[in-house]
Amino acid sequence: xxxxxxxxxxxxxxxxxxxxxxxxxxxxxxxxxxxxxxxxxxxxxxxxxxxxxxxxxxxxxxxxxxxxxxxxxxxxxxxxxxxxxxxxxxxxxxxxxxxxxxxxxxxxxxxxxxxxxxxxxxxxxxxxxxxxxxxxxxxxxxxxxxxxxxxxxxxxxxxxxxxxxxxxxxxxxxxxxxxxxxxxxxxxxxxxxxxxxxxxxxxxxxxxxxxxxxxxxxxxxxxxxxxxxxxxxxxxxxxxxxxxxxxxxxxxxxxxxxxxxxxxxxxxxxxxxxxxxxxxxxxxxxxxxxxxxxxxxxxxxxxxxxxxxxxxxxxxxxxxxxxxxxxxxxxxxxxxxxxxxxxxxxxxxxxxxxxxxxxxxxxxxxxxxxxxxxxxxxxxxxxx
Amino acid sequence: xxxxxxxxxxxxxxxxxxxxxxxxxxxxxxxxxxxxxxxxxxxxxxxxxxxxxxxxxxxxxxxxxxxxxxxxxxxxxxxxxxxxxxxxxxxxxxxxxxxxxxxxxxxxxxxxxxxxxxxxxxxxxxxxxxxxxxxxxxxxxxxxxxxxxxxxxxxxxxxxxxxxxxxxxxxxxxxxxxxxxxxxxxxxxxxxxxxxxxxxxxxxxxxxxxxxxxxxxxxxxxxxxxxxxxxxxxxxxxxxxxxxxxxxxxxxxxxxxxxxxxxxxxxxxxxxxxxxxxxxxxxxxxxxxxxxxxxxxxxxxxxxxxxxxxxxxxxxxxxxxxxxxxxxxxxxxxxxxxxxxxxxxxxxxxxxxxxxxxxxxxxxxxxxxxxxxxxxxxxxxxxxxxxxxxxxxxxxxxxxxxxxxxxxxxxxxxxxxxxxxxxxxxxxxxxxxxxxxxxxxxxxxxxxxxxxxxxxxxxxxxxxxxxxxxxxxxxxxxxxxxxxxxxxxxxxxxxxxxxxxxxxxxxxxxxxxxxxxxxxxxxxxxxxxxxxxxxxxxxxxxxxxxxxxxxxxxxxxxxxxxxxxxxxxxxxxxxxxxxxxxxxxxxxxxxxxxxxxxxxxxxxxxxxx
Numbered sequence: 001x002x003x004x005x006x007x008x009x010x011x012x013x014x015x016x017x018x019x020x021x022x023x024x025x026x027x028x029x030x031x032x033x034x035x036x037x038x039x040x041x042x043x044x045x046x047x048x049x050x051x052x053x054x055x056x057x058x059x060x061x062x063x064x065x066x067x068x069x070x071x072x073x074x075x076x077x078x079x080x081x082x083x084x085x086x087x088x089x090x091x092x093x094x095x096x097x098x099x100x101x102x103x104x105x106x107x108x109x110x111x112x113x114x115x116x117x118x119x120x121x122x123x124x125x126x127x128x129x130x131x132x133x134x135x136x137x138x139x140x141x142x143x144x145x146x147x148x149x150x151x152x153x154x155x156x157x158x159x160x161x162x163x164x165x166x167x168x169x170x171x172x173x174x175x176x177x178x179x180x181x182x183x184x185x186x187x188x189x190x191x192x193x194x195x196x197x198x199x200x201x202x203x204x205x206x207x208x209x210x211x212x213x214x215x216x217x218x219x220x221x222x223x224x225x226x227x228x229x230x231x232x233x234x235x236x237x238x239x240x241x242x243x244x245x246x247x248x249x250x251x252x253x254x255x256x257x258x259x260x261x262x263x264x265x266x267x268x269x270x271x272x273x274x275x276x277x278x279x280x281x282x283x284x285x286x287x288x289x290x291x292x293x294x295x296x297x298x299x300x301x302x303x304x305x306x307x308x309x310x311x312x313x314x315x316x317x318x319x320x321x322x323x324x325x326x327x328x329x330x331x332x333x334x335x336x337x338x339x340x341x342x343x344x345x346x347x348x349x350x351x352x353x354x355x356x357x358x359x360x361x362x363x364x365x366x367x368x369x370x371x372x373x374x375x376x377x378x379x380x381x382x383x384x
Numbered sequence: 385x386x387x388x389x390x391x392x393x394x395x396x397x398x399x400x401x402x403x404x405x406x407x408x409x410x411x412x413x414x415x416x417x418x419x420x421x422x423x424x425x426x427x428x429x430x431x432x433x434x435x436x437x438x439x440x441x442x443x444x445x446x447x448x449x450x451x452x453x454x455x456x457x458x459x460x461x462x463x464x465x466x467x468x469x470x471x472x473x474x475x476x477x478x479x480x481x482x483x484x485x486x487x488x489x490x491x492x493x494x495x496x497x498x499x500x501x502x503x504x505x506x507x508x509x510x511x512x513x514x515x516x517x518x519x520x521x522x523x524x525x526x527x528x529x530x531x532x533x534x535x536x537x538x539x540x541x542x543x544x545x546x547x548x549x550x551x552x553x554x555x556x557x558x559x560x561x562x563x564x565x566x567x568x569x570x571x572x573x574x575x576x577x578x579x580x581x582x583x584x585x586x587x588x589x590x591x592x593x594x595x596x597x598x599x600x601x602x603x604x605x606x607x608x609x610x611x612x613x614x615x616x617x618x619x620x621x622x623x624x625x626x627x628x629x630x631x632x633x634x635x636x637x638x639x640x641x642x643x644x645x646x647x648x649x650x651x652x653x654x655x656x657x658x659x660x661x662x663x664x665x666x667x668x669x670x671x672x673x674x675x676x677x678x679x680x681x682x683x684x685x686x687x688x689x690x691x692x693x694x695x696x697x698x699x700x701x702x703x704x705x706x707x708x709x710x711x712x713x714x715x716x717x718x719x720x721x722x723x724x725x726x727x728x729x730x731x732x733x734x735x736x737x738x739x740x741x742x743x744x745x746x747x748x749x750x751x752x753x754x755x756x757x758x759x760x761x762x763x764x765x766x767x768x769x770x771x772x773x774x775x776x777x778x779x780x781x782x783x784x785x786x787x788x789x790x791x792x793x794x795x796x797x798x799x800x801x802x803x804x805x806x807x808x809x810x811x812x813x814x815x816x817x818x819x820x821x822x823x824x825x826x827x828x829x830x831x832x833x834x835x836x837x838x839x840x841x842x843x844x845x846x847x848x849x850x851x852x853x854x855x856x857x858x859x860x861x862x863x864x865x866x867x868x869x870x871x872x873x874x875x876x877x878x879x880x881x882x883x884x885x886x887x888x889x890x891x892x893x894x895x896x897x898x899x900x901x902x903x904x905x906x907x908x909x910x911x912x913x914x915x916x917x918x919x920x921x922x923x924x925x926x927x928x929x930x931x932x933x934x935x936x937x938x939x940x941x942x943x944x945x946x947x948x949x950x951x952x953x954x955x956x957x958x959x960x961x962x963x964x965x966x967x968x969x970x971x972x973x974x975x976x977x978x979x980x981x982x983x984x985x986x987x988x989x990x991x992x993x
Contacts, residue, residue, distance in 0.1 A: 145389065191400045193393070250422040250430025288423040292416060299412050306405040310398060315390060322401055329408040333415065340418045 020376065025078050030308070030374040036300045037073075037352065037367050041066055043282070043294055044353035050260050051274040051281040052355075058274065062355055069364040076368030081376045084369065085316045088139035092161070095132035098125035099168045114172050115358075124358035126169045126177045130184055131365050134323025136161050137185060141192035142316035149195040158189055175221065176346040180330060187326040188319050224344045241277065246341045249283040249291075256287030274355045276347055279339045294353075295336070301367075302329045308374040317373040324366040331363075446596035447542045449623030451556060451586060453632040454660075454859060458547060460556055460587075465543035466518040468526065469511040472503050474535030481533070488529065489515060489522045511537060517675060544580070544674055550667040552635050554695040555628075555795075555857070557585020558670035580674075585695075586626060586857065589794050596623030627859045629658035634980055638663045641975035646960040648696035648836040649972060654844035654945060654954040656866040657853025659793070661976075664696040690960075698798045701833040702958055705912030705965065706761045707943045708782075708828030710846055710882050712770060713754060715781035717878040721772040724881050727751040730764035734823075741767050741823055744913070754881060759888035759895045761911060763827050770826030775817055778825060779805040784872045785842040786852050787834055791869070793855045801838050804831035829915060836956045839943055844954035846882065847908075847945035850874040886910055887948050900970035902946060904981035909944035909973065911965035937961035942969035946977045953980060 020028070045063060052058045084091070102116055102125055115122040137158060144154070162185035169178040190199065214222070248262065256262075262284035273281050283291045305325030312318035328351055335350040337343035349356055351363040422430065451460035468489065475481055482496055495515055502512045518526075523538060530536065544559055559580040581595075582588035599620035604613050638649045638661040651661040668685060677685070685692060694700070716722045732748035733740045743749065743763040749756065757765035770778065782788065788803025802808075804825060806817040824830040834842075837855060845852045850872040856864070886908035889895045896911040915938055940962030945951040955973045962968035 187404060191397050191404070193396060193400075246422065247430055247433050249419070250426055251434035252423055253427035253431055254424055283419070283423065288419055288427075291419050291423070295412060295416055295419070299409075302408055302412075303405075306401060309401050315393060318394070318397060318401075322404065326404065326408075329411070333408070333411045336415050337418075340415065340422060342414075342418055 020081065022078070025375050028375045028377075029077065030304065030371050033301060033304045033308075033367070033371055033374065034073075036297050036304065037364075040294065040297050040301075040352045043297075044278075046259070047278055047282045047285075047353065048274055048355055050262070050285060051278055054260070058355060062360075065357055065360055069360055072361075073364050073368040073371070076365060077371035077375060079372060084135055084320070084372070085139055085142065088135045088316075092132045092136035095125055095128045096165060096168075098123070099129060099165060101125070102168075102172065114174055122357065123361075126165075126172065126174055126181070127358040127362040128365075129165045129169065130177075130181055130327050131324070131362055131369070133162065133165060133181055133185055134188060134320055134327065134366075135369075137188040137192075138316045138319035138323065141188070141319055142314065150189065150193050150198070151195060152198065155189070155194075155198070158185070161185070173218075174347075175217075176334075176348050180327070180334075180348070183330055184323050184327050188323045191322045192315075192319055224346070241345055242341050245277055245280045245339050248280040249340055252284040252287040252291070254288045256283075256285050256290055259285050261285065276335065276349055276354060277339055278354050279336055279350050282353075283339075295332075298328070298332045298351075301325075302332075304374075305370055308370055308377060311377040312373050313376050313378045317376065321370055321373045324370050327366055328363065444599035444601055444617065444620045445542070446598045446620035447622045448544060448596065449594040449625045451594075451626045451628060453628055453630045453635075454658075455631065456627075457632045459552060459628065459630070459632060461545055461547065462542040463545040464540045465516060466523045467516040467539045467541060468514040468518055469537040469539055470514055470533075471511050471535040471537070475533070476535075478503060485514065485533075488525045489518065491515060517543075546670045548632075548636075549669045549671065551639055552630065552632075552662070553585075553667045553670050554664040554697070555585055555630065555662045556670060557582055557587035557589075558673040559583060559587055560673055583673075585795060586628070589796060590626050590858075594623040594626060597621040627861075629653075629660065629857055629859050629864070630662065631660045633983060634976065635661040635663065637661075637979040638972075638976050639665070639667075641972040641979075642957070642959070645962065646690040646696075647958050647962065648700055649955065649957050649976070650697045650836050650840045651976065652840045652844050652855060652954045654847040654853075654951050656864060657841075657844070657855050658859075658864060658866075659855050659857050660953065662697050662857075664694070664700075666690050666692045668692045695795070695797070696958070696960075697836045698793065698795060699835070700958070701799050701801050701835055702939055702941070703830070703832055703914040704828040704834045704839055705914035705939070705941050706763075706828055707839060707842075707910050707912035707941050707956075707965075708832065708834075709758060709761065709766055709826075710886070710910060711781050711785055711787075711842070712766055712773070712778055712826045713758060713882055713885070714874060714878055715777050716769040716773055717754075717881065718781070718875060719773060719777055722754065722769050724754045727753050728757075728765050728768050730762050732764075734764045734767045736767065736771065736820065736823065739820060741820075755885045755888055756892075758882070758885035758910070759892040761889075761896050766826045767823045770822050771819065773822075773826075775804070775806060775822040775825060778822065779803060782832075784852070784870060785845055786838055786869060787832075787842070791837055791841060791855050793837065794857050798837070799835050801834040802831055828912060836958050839941070839958075840954050840956035843943040843945055843956060844951075845872055846879065846886070847951035847954050849876070850879060883908060883948065886945075896966040897942070897970040900966065900974040902974050902977040902981070904978050904985070905947040906949075907944055907946035907977055908948045909942060909970065911970060912941035912943070913963070913965050914939045914941060916961065937963055940965045940968035942966075942973050944970075944973040944977070946981070953977065 045059065045066070048062055049055075049059050098116065102114065114124050114126060116125065117123075140157060140161065162182060166178050166181055169181060217225075251257070252262070262281060279291070279294075282294060286293075302325050305321060305328070309318055309321035309325065312321055331348055331351050334343060334346065334348045335354075338345050338348070349359040351359065447462050450458055450462070453459055468485075470481070472478065478500070482491070482499070485491060491514070499512060499514055518538070526533075526536070526538060546553070546556065546558075560583040562579045562581050582591040587594065597620060599618045601617040602615040604615050634651060638651060642649050642663055642665050644666055647665050649661065649663040649665075650659065652659050666688070672681070717724070728751070730743055730745075730749040730752050732746050733742045735741075741763070744761065749760055749762040749764070752760075752762045752765045754765075756762065782803045788801055790798045790800050792798075804821075809815055809817050809821075809831075821830055825832050841852060841855060851868055852870040852872060854867040854869050856867070887906070889897045889909050889911065890901045890907060892898065897909055901907075916936060938961070940957075940959040942957045942965045943955065944957075945954040953976075955976060957969040957972045959968045959972070
């Protein structure tokens with residue numbers, strides 16, 4: 001009774017009675033989030049054109065993908081309220097099956113088995129798993145009363161949900177994505193109410209296990225960490241990326257060298273510059289100003305995501321939103337951190353900017369779901 | 385879910401979300417701070433660095449080591465590969481240039497298209513490749529008219545070359561572009577994409593030794609990327625040569641003897657385990673992997689039912705058929721279940737527990753002793769001694785000859801074959817061992833399977849008096865040191881009986897290989913025919929299956945060693961779907977033995993003169 005009154009006083013709709021018509025959904029569409037995403041995509045296309053040395057084929061290909069993904073974005077955002085919650089486990093299972101299928105029929109590239117060839121694009125199911133896991137975990141905790149905090153017993157189910165895909169992804173092998181999946185999972189569990197004791201215990205155990213992890217890394221992975229500490233020791237090998245990328249970013253200065261005139265970029269000093277190292281092209285040609293603008297746009301998306309999370313209509317929406325915004329923020333931090341030489345080189349693309357289908361698909365699905373949660377949120381807020 | 389409960393959850397979760405948000409905000413600020421440090425504070429320094437990011441490091445590839453046979457004949461080497469490059473800004477208008485070049489070199493439309501694309505993409509002072517793999521005539525024609533083509537360069541690189549083409553391809557292996565797996569395999573070596581590494585065979589097994597160390601040339605480049613001068617260069621270190629135990633002449637004899645039939649031949653020196661020839665047929669040309677395949681040629685190669693890409697000597701697993709009878713005979717003699725002169729009657733079959741086990745000779749061999757049983761390959765004799773022996777004894781003796789174990793030869797990917805036992809069957813099939821299975825094992829059928837390498841090793845062990853050597857392909861510089869895998873601990877008398885009976889396979893009146901006797905030396909051998917389909921159907925849909933239908937034909941096997949006193953060669957031959965061992969496989973061994981000893985004789989005579 002009490003809370004009902006409070007809500008009425010505040011003019012908030014009661015969630016259980018809320019069924020939004022399509023017009024209402026469109027009316028509540030989060031334009032701010034959408035515009036920020038659109039701006040990042042636009043910047044991405046511009047930088048891609050420069051990074052590929054004016055290759056219009058790649059530009060057109062990515063453009064077509066973006067248009068397709070925007071349609072998908074709207075579809076997800078405007079979907080009915082319970083679609084994702086009700087089908088959460090089904091979605092998770094499907095993506096898990098795709099991961100298994102990678103082993104049966106996956107395409108081998110760069111020494112790992114990560115892709116399934118769909119003809120029009122190569123799908124990397126481990127990317128999709130990030131979203132599927134967030135959906136499944138959100139549903140899991142939505143269904144359970146964990147008001148007293150999550151103890152060890154409550155962790156058995158989630159541990160399976162997180163562990164299963166992780167093992168499959170580690171087998172590919174793809175350490176970077178496996179860690180990302182784990183981070184998303186842990187974040188959702190944390191917000192769902194993981195007890196502080198367990199969290200602290202986990203950190204202590206992780207710290208103790210570090211030497212073990214170090215020993216189990218592949219030689220080339222260890223070298224990446226070592227070269228981060230002294231990239232100059234191996235200028236032609238693993239240190240090359242870091243040195244050249246730092247020079248590109250640094251030499252951009254405050255205002256940059258101007259569009260299509262980054263010498264590091266043009267002279268082929270930057271390897272993989274249209275995928276994982278695309279940020280250094282932007283930083284070289286647009287300088288500190290350009291880099292901060294892009295970083296700011298990401299910050300807007302993350303902040304908007306946090307707001308959506310706070311106002312979510314139920315536990316499912318809240319947990320899903322937090323999983324998705326963690327995914328985006330984490331990838332931005334890891335990718336840019338690697339380009340500016342404060343994190344080891346791992347193959348993580350810059351969301352919405354790097355060239356490539358699977359990453360774009362995953363991020364746009366995540367953004368669509370975020371908008372979806374926002375549309376069906378508790379408040380009628382139309383703030384940007 | 386109750387509203388109140390959600391509210392309570394929300395209050396706690398809000399705190400947690402805010403904490404996460406704060407954390408992310410902090411990380412974003414950290415990135416912004418780092419960008420500020422690099423671009424604003426140190427931007428000037430980095431600008432200088434980029435401005436005279438003058439040093440461009442270019443690798444100078446090291447020539448790979450050569451691969452030689454035991455007499456120093458080159459099996460794999462490197463040849464210069466000439467590439468035609470042009471610098472667009474100095475070469476003038478492109479299309480007329482292409483038209484003029486076409487008069488001198490063979491340019492395909494694809495190559496021209498690739499060139500145009502490259503020119504558009506690159507800055508005009510950087511050289512662009514027009515064509516690689518130039519023929520020698522093309523190079524000389526171009527060089528003669530060099531003055532007419534400003535901005536033209538001809539660059540020599542070293543390219544891997546397999547002068548004997550298809551010959552010994554499975555042994556030597558081929559090169560391919562490096563992929564991630566290779567990087568992990570050779571963690572010490574720095575690779576760039578496009579680098580070639582050994583993918584199979586010796587090229588793969590000895591990659592580290594063959595590869596050498598690449599050099600680095602440091603070239604000064606000005607602000608727009610034009611090369612100014614070379615600052616420093618560390619010279620590449622050529623890879624080490626690899627000397628094999630292979631006798632190239634014998635290798636080619638063996639290839640010729642087998643022809644283009646699917647199968648395998650392996651020749652070993654029974655005194656040391658050195659492999660003298662290793663043939664897997666059909667073969668492929670490793671040069672094609674360097675020059676590139678058309679997709680058509682590639683598909684034909686990988687879809688060929690005769691599996692040209694697999695190394696049948698190491699990876700093919702075949703039921704050894706009657707070539708396994710030596711092992712059973714030695715086991716029976718050792719256990720005393722039979723004496724050499726004891727005779728058993730073969731009416732063409734043996735009735736055992738209500739089943740008829742047939743001899744290959746339906747008419748029967750009559751009364752058979754050990755010698756006759758071996759030389760005429762009587763199955764009934766072996767059914768009966770196997771029944772007295774039991775599978776445990778046969779399994780143990782086969783183990784002493786290396787069945788069911790890898791040999792540890794330098795090439796990877798070796799199959800183990802299968803030496804069945806009670807235990808194995810219990811673990812694998814969760815069933816007990818049936819006595820009837822012992823009988824078919826004794827004639828080399830049933831679960832039993834072996835690689836041609838294991839068969840030659842067995843033969844060499846019989847030939848040399850009972851030492852199982854580790855087969856080896858490489859002669860180290862300091863001389864070859866044989867490695868012993870096992871001493872078979874055989875009674876010399878028993879061994880001699882078996883050796884004698886193997887001579888009768890050639891020289892006995894009804895010996896199964898009497899029509900394939902070598903002319904140069906006295907030899908010993910054993911035929912084998914292994915069933916491809918256990919119970920071969922003679923008809924399909926009421927119609928008889930024609931005899932020549934390949935996939936149903938038996939495999940033909942033959943093992944041999946020569947000379948029968950002081951053996952120098954041990955040979956195993958398998959011809960897939962070849963029919964009978966005596967008529968198909970034995971002549972292959974005969975040709976190899978005769979070619980080898982004729983050549984040796986010639987060498988002697990030449991020395992004598």
